[in-house]
Amino acid sequence: MVKIALAGGSGEVAHEIIDGLLAAGKHELTILSRKVLPKSWPFPQSVLTNRHQDATPGGLIEGTTWVKVDYQDKQSLVQALKGIHTVLSFIVVQQDPGNVAQINLIEASVEAGVKRLAPNEWASPNTPGPWQPGKIAIREHLKELNKDKKVLEYSLFFPGQFLNYLGTPNKTAKYLSQLNTWLDFANTRAILVEGVEERISYTTVQDLAAVVARAVEYEGEWPVIGGVHGNTITSLEAIALGEKIRGRPFAVERVKAEDIKAGELKSSWVPLLEHPAIPKEQAEFFSRIFVTSALQGSLENAWEVSDEWNRLLPDFEFTSVEKFLTEVWAGKP
Structure with a gap:
């Protein structure tokens, strides 16, 4: 069992990966969001308790918790991440001027003792567009963080299109x-x-979700470049x-x-x-x-992306x- 926090966990790709993690039936998920738990959260309403529909933090599904956070407040993030093993980020880069939210998340992860983190990539390493400078800046920040000694294991998940x-x-x-x-x-x-x-x-988004579910259980060290070569x-x-x-x-x-x-x-x-x-x-x-x-x-x-996770998970069929x-x-x- 791995305790996982998903930052920006109310987005579409995050939802798909949450489903993949829940399907494994082994993990505890904490969904970090700037918002309170919405009534329109796209899980069946039958699994939501009336007590928690509008609460934050609140229960959604067994093993899943919703926590409202302020990404501008690093110390509140540290508290939210206490006991978390792996952080998966889906913070939208173009909605995060100066990468403040994601950098605070990374630094809070280190302070809270998080072992692993996946920054918001989920595409290709060289995808052109207005979002790319922000992604490159986060890669450089993570590289600088570990330049003297490894303080946070991370992988850049690249599934292509x-x-x-x-x-x-x-x-x-x-x-x-x-x-x-x-x-x-x-x-x-x-x-x-x-x-x-x-x-x-x-790569289908369902295959990416299944790969991530296996990656969080992977006992070896995560590859920095994490190509998912569907x-x-x-x-x-x-x-x-x-x-x-x-x-x-x-x-x-x-x-x-x-x-x-x-x-x-x-x-x-x-x-x-x-x-x-x-x-x-x-x-x-x-x-x-x-x-x-x-x-x-x-x-x-x-x-075109590389195949690091394919080689680490050779039995997975895309x-x-x-x-x-x-x-x-x-x-x-």
Whole structure:
């Protein structure tokens, strides 16, 4: 049994990982949040006691506790982390100016005697975008923390892209929002960069959650670089699978590398992001930023990740791209 705290634990990816940890049936989870326990918390209401629905700290499911915290108050974080073995962070970098919240969490973890921590990564090491400078700063902070002697074991979990997104608009995960990408399987079309044959690592969010559940039990030392190598294929290989399963060709549109480098997406269509955090009137604006950043990553092969956790957990079987696409798209119009 491992005592685990999840910081920013009310987010979508955090929810999926909570499910994976609960499925193991071995751990005690403390969910840290700036908010009181909401009535809309997405676990069945039958498992919530009336006594704790609005309380903080409050009980949710056996072995799970919700604690309201102030990330600006390091000493209150120290108290919340007393007795915790592993901290998993999902603090949104772009909502944490100066990384104050996550740095306080890291320093409080050290003071409270936490053994392990995973900072908010959960994508690829070189993913371009406005969030990247903050993530790099946290990596440097952790590296500096351990430069003289190891005071906190940590791992940067890199699962690449979530394979679930290739199933959009079909719901393929319990909590994760389905996002449209430049590989549009619903409309059998794609946007690619001229002259680029990028390789992308795909992992379902369910597989990531299962890997994390095994990682918290892992008795050896965590690898600093924690690649979770679900599947790695090129976009053209993914398109070929899509054409085979969907039974019709994809319309592939190529954009110029120099335009993408300049931050310009000159395509005839834009995959619109539909997410609760994005106002509908701003969807196209943010969609262009997201897709342009993602395609900039393609220029740098930023979406391919390593396989450290695969090698440490050799018996784990990942969901293949072909199996996933077949289950989602076979027989669909």
